[in-house]
Amino acid sequence: MKKIQMVDLKSQYLKIKEDVDRGIQEVIDTTSFVKGGKVVEFQQELEKYLGVKHVIPTGNGTDALQIALMGLGLQRGDEVITPTFTFIATAEVVALLGLTPVVVDVDPETFNMSVEAVRKAITPKTKAIVPVHLFGQCADMQALMDLAKEHNLYVVEDACQSIGSKYIFDDGRVCQSGCIGNIGCTSFFPSKNLGCYGDGGAIFTNDDDLAARMRAIANHGMVVRYHHDLIGVNSRLDSIQAAVLQAKLPHLDEYIAARQSAAAYYDKAFAGNPHITTPYRDPKSTHVFHQYTLKLSGVDRNAVQAQLKEKGIPAMIYYPVPLHLQKAYQDPRYKQGDFPVAEELCATVLSLPMHTELDEEQLKYITDAVLEAVNQ
Ligand SMILES: *Cc1c(COP(=O)(O)O)cnc(C)c1O
Numbered sequence: 001m002k003k004i005q006m007v008d009l010k011s012q013y014l015k016i017k018e019d020v021d022r023g024i025q026e027v028i029d030t031t032s033f034v035k036g037g038k039v040v041e042f043q044q045e046l047e048k049y050l051g052v053k054h055v056i057p058t059g060n061g062t063d064a065l066q067i068a069l070m071g072l073g074l075q076r077g078d079e080v081i082t083p084t085f086t087f088i089a090t091a092e093v094v095a096l097l098g099l100t101p102v103v104v105d106v107d108p109e110t111f112n113m114s115v116e117a118v119r120k121a122i123t124p125k126t127k128a129i130v131p132v133h134l135f136g137q138c139a140d141m142q143a144l145m146d147l148a149k150e151h152n153l154y155v156v157e158d159a160c161q162s163i164g165s166k167y168i169f170d171d172g173r174v175c176q177s178g179c180i181g182n183i184g185c186t187s188f189f190p191s192k193n194l195g196c197y198g199d200g201g202a203i204f205t206n207d208d209d210l211a212a213r214m215r216a217i218a219n220h221g222m223v224v225r226y227h228h229d230l231i232g233v234n235s236r237l238d239s240i241q242a243a244v245l246q247a248k249l250p251h252l253d254e255y256i257a258a259r260q261s262a263a264a265y266y267d268k269a270f271a272g273n274p275h276i277t278t279p280y281r282d283p284k285s286t287h288v289f290h291q292y293t294l295k296l297s298g299v300d301r302n303a304v305q306a307q308l309k310e311k312g313i314p315a316m317i318y319y320p321v322p323l324h325l326q327k328a329y330q331d332p333r334y335k336q337g338d339f340p341v342a343e344e345l346c347a348t349v350l351s352l353p354m355h356t357e358l359d360e361e362q363l364k365y366i367t368d369a370v371l372e373a374v375n376q
Contacts, residue, residue, distance in 0.1 A: 001361050004353055006314045007191045011357040012255075016247050023243030036239035042246045043202075049249060052179040052204045054211035057237035058218055061160040061187025061201040066093040067235060068156045068183040068203055069128070071214040074099050078127040082158075083113040084322040085342035086132040090158050091323050094130070102126070103324050105339040109280040111293070112139035114341070119147060128154040133162030133177050135293055135318075135351075136193065136259075138285035141167050141180045148181075155181030159204075161290035162186075163194050164256050168284050177285075178204045183214070188237070188245060193259070193290050194252055196241035258356040259289040262363060266292055266352060269367035275299050275374040291318055291351040299374050301348055307373040313366050316351045 002011070013020060027038060039057055046055045058064040069080065076098040082090045084103040094101040104117035111134045118129060129148055131139035141157075148155045159165075159178030163186050167175050178184025186192075188200030203218075205211050213230065216223050221232030237245075248255075263279070270276045277295035281287055296304060301317075308315045322342040324334040336343070352366060 001365060002359070004313050004362050004366065005355070006316060006351075006353050007355045008357040009190055009195070009355075012355070016251065019247035020244055023247050024240055027239045027243050033239050034236060036242070038239045038242040038246060039237055042237075042242040042249070045246065045249055046202065049252070050176045050179050050204060052176065052184075053206045053208070054204065056203040056205075056211060056215050056218060057242070058201040058203060059235035059237065060199040061185060061189065061192075062089040062093060063218070063233065063235035064185035064187070064201040064203045065089060065130075065156070065158060066096065067214050067217050067233065068185055069093055069097055069099065070217050070233075071183065071210050072128060072154050072156070074127050077125065079123060079125045080128045080130060081118055081121050081126060082130045082323070083132055083134070083342070084324050084339045085111060085319065085345055086134060086158070086323065087160070087319065088323065088326065089160070090130055090132055091329065095329070099127075100125070101323070101329070103322075103334065103339070105341045106134075106345070107140075108341045108344075110137060110139070110282050111135065111345060112137070113144070115140050115143040115147060118144065122147075122151050122153070126151065126153060128156055130156045130158055131181075132158040132160075133165060133285075135279070136162050136165055136288035136290035137279075137282055138162060138165055138167040138177045140282075140284070141175075142169050142284065145180065154183075157181045157184040159184045160187035160189075160192065160201075162288060163192070164252050165288040166286045179206070182207060183210060188241065193255065193288055194245065194248060196244045196248075198238075198241050200237045200241045200245065202237070255356045256288045258358075259354060260287070262354060262358045263287070263289045263292050265360070265363045266367060269363075269371070270294070273371065273374065276370075289354055292354040293318065293349050293351045294370075295345070295348050296350055296374065297348060301350055304370070304373040305350060308366075308369055311365075311369045313369055314353060317346075317349060318351050320346055322346055
């Protein structure tokens, strides 16, 4: 049996090696390393795939989020609502910009931001909501967009884990995740569903003015060369990463299908086990399984993880600590017990290996080992 990894990028690479190698070689041959033709080509290919007007490539997903908030022109003290159960970057950029992160609890089934909690957290200072499409399934965008409209708020989607996931509105309209709010952000970190071989990210928007502002901000606030109209940053996708992404984008749907099929295998194997809750499927969203995350009950989650490790099966805890209990984010407004769903998830979730190259032999080995560990 092939060694089991959380993510198997090597096997994936071997299947597209020729395309990747050729793309990288072309970048080297043309020495067009930054702002090269491949970045523009990839940008346009991604715009087409997503059906969005503007894709703005960035250096990574965290920069994408930061540039998005800068593009909205928020002021110090403005409040931005984020879920407390997410990767730190979502709130980090809010804090870095001197904005006030307001955290809310999540839904126990979807793990995504609770719309009721967002409603309660809105104050006159609230300017934006940042839903995270956690583990690859869209947050309740219909309700969040309605709420944002009602209170005149911006919506910046953190789609770093959800590229290719589709949201279905009540009226049947289908939208790609990241292309629903005013702005969407994604990451091309290697382990993400569309990952490059280093760092990369992108911003999505259908708003021409916002796109122009954010494109300038990502480039030192420059519109005309050496004339700086805005305070910006330096954040760009490099051409070699664009070449890798160009080779991978045509396979994204097939990668998603492979993840969904591994998830279906897991679901079936764990069905009915009293200790395991398998990932909830929201009928309003497709799930692209950036992670396949179980909730365990009546067992010692950490002991299960250790037992799997002994058998050569990596399993990860995403995430062990919610934002409001992180040292750097201590805030007198929040204390332990304030967000019980997120706190409970941090204590009970376990993510299993999930990637495009899992085979049946590996899946059987993993599911047998998980069942043995929880049934003891
Ligand atoms: C990965 C990730 C980010 C940050 O992306 P980087 O490219 O690593 O900066 C932000 N938010 C979420 C939810 C993520 O998973």
